[in-house]
Amino acid sequence: MPIKRNEFRMHQRIVQQTLLMLYFLLSYNGAQGDEKLSKLEEVELEKQLKLLNKPAVKTVKTKYGDIYDCVDFYKQRAFDHPLLKDHNFYPKMKPTLSRIKKNSNSSTVSSSSTIWSKDGGCPFGTVPVKRITKDNLIRQRRMPQPEDVTFDTQFDVSNNNSELKGRYISSQGYKVDPTLYGDTKTRLFIHFQAGKTHCFNTLCPGFVQVDSEFPLDRSYQNMLSQRGGKTWDATMYIDRDLANGNWWLLMTRSFNQVGFWPQRIFTDLTSFATNVEWGGVAYSPPGVPKPPMGSSFFPIKNSSYDGYCSEITILNEKGKTIKVDETITHTDNPSMYQVFAEPIWHNSEWRYFVLYGGPGESPHV
Numbered sequence: 001m002p003i004k005r006n007e008f009r010m011h012q013r014i015v016q017q018t019l020l021m022l023y024f025l026l027s028y029n030g031a032q033g034d035e036k037l038s039k040l041e042e043v044e045l046e047k048q049l050k051l052l053n054k055p056a057v058k059t060v061k062t063k064y065g066d067i068y069d070c071v072d073f074y075k076q077r078a079f080d081h082p083l084l085k086d087h088n089f090y091p092k093m094k095p096t097l098s099r100i101k102k103n104s105n106s107s108t109v110s111s112s113s114t115i116w117s118k119d120g121g122c123p124f125g126t127v128p129v130k131r132i133t134k135d136n137l138i139r140q141r142r143m144p145q146p147e148d149v150t151f152d153t154q155f156d157v158s159n160n161n162s163e164l165k166g167r168y169i170s171s172q173g174y175k176v177d178p179t180l181y182g183d184t185k186t187r188l189f190i191h192f193q194a195g196k197t198h199c200f201n202t203l204c205p206g207f208v209q210v211d212s213e214f215p216l217d218r219s220y221q222n223m224l225s226q227r228g229g230k231t232w233d234a235t236m237y238i239d240r241d242l243a244n245g246n247w248w249l250l251m252t253r254s255f256n257q258v259g260f261w262p263q264r265i266f267t268d269l270t271s272f273a274t275n276v277e278w279g280g281v282a283y284s285p286p287g288v289p290k291p292p293m294g295s296s297f298f299p300i301k302n303s304s305y306d307g308y309c310s311e312i313t314i315l316n317e318k319g320k321t322i323k324v325d326e327t328i329t330h331t332d333n334p335s336m337y338q339v340f341a342e343p344i345w346h347n348s349e350w351r352y353f354v355l356y357g358g359p360g361e362s363p364h365v
Helices: 039-052 098-102 134-140
Strands: 002-007 012-015 056-061 067-072 126-130 154-156 163-165 174-176 186-188 191-194 197-200 236-240 247-251 256-261 275-279 307-310 313-316 321-323 328-331 338-346 349-357
Touching: 039 134, 056 126, 328 338
Parallel strands: none
Antiparallel strands: 002 275, 002 328, 012 313, 056 067, 067 126, 154 163, 174 186, 191 197, 236 247, 247 256, 307 349, 313 321, 338 349
8 A cells, every 4th residue: 555654753743734535445345234143233233323323403414415413512422432521622612723823814615515405514513423324333344454553663752862652643534435334435534543443433432523514424426536637636634732732633725623633532642743644545355356546547747647645744843834845655565556756846836746546456447
């Protein structure tokens, strides 16, 4: 799997602006929730569903048929975590971020409001949470084990020069994953991982949703790039709250504040990140050919033809933007996927691109 790596020392904060599809997990439609379950398994699944699907103030649909429950902010799944029982979070909370201060006059219109059906979205004080079904839980069992995120490289990340393993945070963004979702739509997602423990979106407590108009699991059904033609991309940031250390997920150039990972849970990210990754990942179940990635062709170093990440930046401890212009590239299967990190002349200026893709094991049509 192609991955972009850039390693930083202490006192560097991560902001990840990720364009196009970060995750292209394609070409597998065989995961369906039709396996036979024992009575005990059925009972356990019903218990899980009751815990996961919180009481809805309102139920809404997107234009693409997805069902969301508008859940009271204070009853969302994040607050099932024991460390958040006595939290002081509230619906109108805003992070203290140097990037937002510098861009407070941004007038970019978010596309999030266009996804709801005629019934509209969720009312203020609630957050949209995609309805979990029994089939969702059954499909989740088929998900592969998470990757090992412990790096061999060690970093000096303390004032007394003692060496510690680099802390890790990765925003993976967009994916097509029939195994997880049961369809081939491109969706927004988040992924939490600590060692071998991992969780998608809000299936386990940890991520606090704030924005009622930008739901996780949302599909981008009509926003697909055409190789050599019209392309579509999206903007994503991860930034650390200067006041309390919470790590916020921001979307679009207007910095829509989707939600955050609380510092009191993610103690290894109390201060700063030491490793940043950009790129793409592909997987397939056992016995299924490895799927294509990006445009399904090897990259030719042209953003009109390749899957890419662009305008990659980080923030240092003073909130200053630092452009990334040097990275370490890695490809697990160079015969199936390739990745390049190149400065490319784009819109009358040189911009640093991570370009990736490949046919996998599937033949081109």
